[in-house]
Amino acid sequence: MPIVVDIDVMLAWRKMSVGELADRVGITPANLAVLKNGRAKAVRFSTLAALCEVLTCQPGDLLRWEGTGDAEDEVDAESAVCADEAVGAPGE
16 A cells, blocks of 8 residues: 555654554554554544644654555645545535
8 A cells, every 4th residue: 555654763763662642642552553564554634643643743744645656546736736635525
């Protein structure tokens, strides 16, 4: 998957354990491990916000995109603009 989760890096910088982070964020250590190991299919914004608050960081410090070089995984600028225009309330 081209999205990489860098929670390990932030934990090391903060000298915090996975268990402590899970307790402070309010999720189970098992669910945090799924996210940390890149096996999660999604993350709630509320969970991401709580992680950022506890770790005093930005979402971009926890998540990064690594392209695989495959044309299917990369979005060209024109497609991105078209997709952006489609996001909005009906009738906009």
